[in-house]
Amino acid sequence: MVEGIVAGSTAGVVAEAALYPLDTIKTRLQAAHDGGKIMFKGLYSGLAGNLAGAFPASAVFFGVYEPVKQKLLKTLPENLSAFAHLSAGAIGGAISSLVRVPTEVVKQRMQTGQFTSAPNAVHVIVAKEGFKGLYAGYGSFLLRDLPFDAIQFCLYEQLLMGYKLVARRDLKDHEIAIIGAFAGAITGALTNPLDVVKTRLMVQGPANQYKGIFDCARTITKEEGVHALLKGIGPRVLWVGVGGAIFFGVLEKTKQILAQRCPGPPMPVSFKQD
Numbered sequence: 001m002v003e004g005i006v007a008g009s010t011a012g013v014v015a016e017a018a019l020y021p022l023d024t025i026k027t028r029l030q031a032a033h034d035g036g037k038i039m040f041k042g043l044y045s046g047l048a049g050n051l052a053g054a055f056p057a058s059a060v061f062f063g064v065y066e067p068v069k070q071k072l073l074k075t076l077p078e079n080l081s082a083f084a085h086l087s088a089g090a091i092g093g094a095i096s097s098l099v100r101v102p103t104e105v106v107k108q109r110m111q112t113g114q115f116t117s118a119p120n121a122v123h124v125i126v127a128k129e130g131f132k133g134l135y136a137g138y139g140s141f142l143l144r145d146l147p148f149d150a151i152q153f154c155l156y157e158q159l160l161m162g163y164k165l166v167a168r169r170d171l172k173d174h175e176i177a178i179i180g181a182f183a184g185a186i187t188g189a190l191t192n193p194l195d196v197v198k199t200r201l202m203v204q205g206p207a208n209q210y211k212g213i214f215d216c217a218r219t220i221t222k223e224e225g226v227h228a229l230l231k232g233i234g235p236r237v238l239w240v241g242v243g244g245a246i247f248f249g250v251l252e253k254t255k256q257i258l259a260q261r262c263p264g265p266p267m268p269v270s271f272k273q274d
Helices: 002-018 020-031 047-075 078-111 118-129 131-135 138-167 173-190 192-203 213-224 226-230 233-261
Strands: none
Touching: 002 020, 002 047, 002 233, 020 078, 020 192, 020 233, 047 078, 047 118, 078 118, 078 131, 078 138, 078 192, 118 131, 138 173, 138 192, 138 213, 173 192, 173 233, 192 213, 192 226, 192 233, 213 226
């Protein structure tokens, strides 16, 4: 399991770093109200702090997802494998959110130009909003991330199983990458409205323009139209889709290196990116 955590965390960090500008553009599109201008400078704002948080968050996720998935697959009938994948993804996402949310809050506020460094962001947020400020939008994060993790992992695992049955062989690296990219892109598109709400709640700061998840969604649709919930969908789908392909390439290479150094049973494949 340790090898799987290391491989998954490494791959997740590489994918985050490679596609960070797309994430920044997506965040700025979602945070901007109608008529707001989108800046294309500083697309790497908050990268260092995000990577510092992404590694432990990914480690927690993989450390939970794989054993929960394996336990459920052994316990449940074979025809309920999709439920095992859905449940494991949701549980892994819920537990890793305790680490991921503060990282996400700091990252998105830096992406929208509120702060220039992660330490300063943490200091000001805690001073003005209290420790709970680091968990701004926590409910909306779970509302987006739990369906995202559950759907993405279930879709990926089921497609992988189906492909193997049809091909009657182990899949090549590029085939795994394509499946992961497809699962990520579809899930990214489906959960985009939830992502818009999460972004607005996380970047609003002490102003508290929105009172909660439902007030935020209602205000956005009332003031900007229903189409505003699709803001940033292009960069988000591209980011999560391409990120899946990059992730699996790095994951497979990392697994090969670790297998050569520490021979043992093959590690299961998993993917985590939001």
